[in-house]
Amino acid sequence: MDLLLQVLISGILIGGVYALISIGLTLLFGVVDIVNFAHGEFVMIGMYASYWTWVYTGADPILTLVISIPVMFLVGVIIQKYLFTHIMKAPALTQIFLTVGLQMVLQNGALMIFGSNTRSITFGWREATLKAGGIIIPVNMLVAFGLSLILAGVLFVFLSKTDIGKAMMAARLDRETAMLMGINTNKVFYIAAGIAAALTGAAGTAISTFQYIQPLSGTHFGLMAYIVVILGGLGNLKGALVGGLLLGIAESFGIQYISANSGLLMAFLLFIVVLIIKPKGLFSPKEAV
Numbered sequence: 270m271d272l273l274l275q276v277l278i279s280g281i282l283i284g285g286v287y288a289l290i291s292i293g294l295t296l297l298f299g300v301v302d303i304v305n306f307a308h309g310e311f312v313m314i315g316m317y318a319s320y321w322t323w324v325y326t327g328a329d330p331i332l333t334l335v336i337s338i339p340v341m342f343l344v345g346v347i348i349q350k351y352l353f354t355h356i357m358k359a360p361a362l363t364q365i366f367l368t369v370g371l372q373m374v375l376q377n378g379a380l381m382i383f384g385s386n387t388r389s390i391t392f393g394w395r396e397a398t399l400k401a402g403g404i405i406i407p408v409n410m411l412v413a414f415g416l417s418l419i420l421a422g423v424l425f426v427f428l429s430k431t432d433i434g435k436a437m438m439a440a441r442l443d444r445e446t447a448m449l450m451g452i453n454t455n456k457v458f459y460i461a462a463g464i465a466a467a468l469t470g471a472a473g474t475a476i477s478t479f480q481y482i483q484p485l486s487g488t489h490f491g492l493m494a495y496i497v498v499i500l501g502g503l504g505n506l507k508g509a510l511v512g513g514l515l516l517g518i519a520e521s522f523g524i525q526y527i528s529a530n531s532g533l534l535m536a537f538l539l540f541i542v543v544l545i546i547k548p549k550g551l552f553s554p555k556e557a558v
Contacts, residue, residue: 288421296424296506297462298498316486319334319473337471338471341470346463409478433460500512500515500551502551503550508551
């Protein structure tokens with residue numbers, strides 16, 4: 270029983286991080302209608318932003334959020350303005366090619382600048398654990414999970430309680446009607462892209478507390494985010510949260526009960542089973558939060 274609970278808790282903790290990354294991706298798709306295949310590389314940039322902040326200031330990794338979040342918000346706005354704006358009405362294949370190209374540019378740019386060496390952030394509680402009976406909970410994973418839930422909660426409150434958030438939701442549900450009601454959709458798109466990137470940057474900071482940092486670090490997390498977004502229902506924020514947790518649990522069970530390399534296999538099996546039963550995902554695409 271202790272082993273089962275340990276596997277379940279481990280899955281929930283990493284699933285919370287997957288959910289945070291996926292919420293950013295699904296927000297971008299829901300509002301801007303762009304599937305960003307470079308989303309995992311945004312995680313990598315967030316990891317490096319935290320790493321270099323730590324190198325030059327010695328700040329606790331959680332405090333580096335004051336750098337990674339605004340930096341990634343700015344990155345998201347710039348990419349929306351100079352890239353995504355020009356392909357929003359383009360065929361899906363054009364969007365895919367551009368974002369895959371962006372992914373390659375970011376990966377190879379990071380390799381040129383930082384090299385292929387792995388790096389890590391050293392801090393006092395990196396190896397700390399909490400014990401309850403036979404259950405061991407890594408503190409860094411618990412902090413990453415808590416951060417993910419807090420930021421997801423802040424986003425949901427922002428979308429449902431603020432005027433800008435409500436404008437984003439209106440544009441998400443019906444872009445043309447939102448424009449007719451006087452909503453500045455370009456501004457909404459910039460903010461949505463910035464928030465999506467900022468959430469991903471925050472996820473990068475959280476991940477840097479328990480994983481090594483290198484230019485290909487974001488590839489796995491980007492892949493898991495795509496699975497979660499489709500699993501939960503394209504553009505559905507609640508679905509991204511639930512899907513992320515389920516995917517983390519499936520991965521944890523695969524690693525424990527099949528082999529160390531079977532986490533992704535179990536994630537794909539869950540993905541296939543859900544889509545066979547519910548082809549549109551767990552929740553209705555683009556429904557309200």
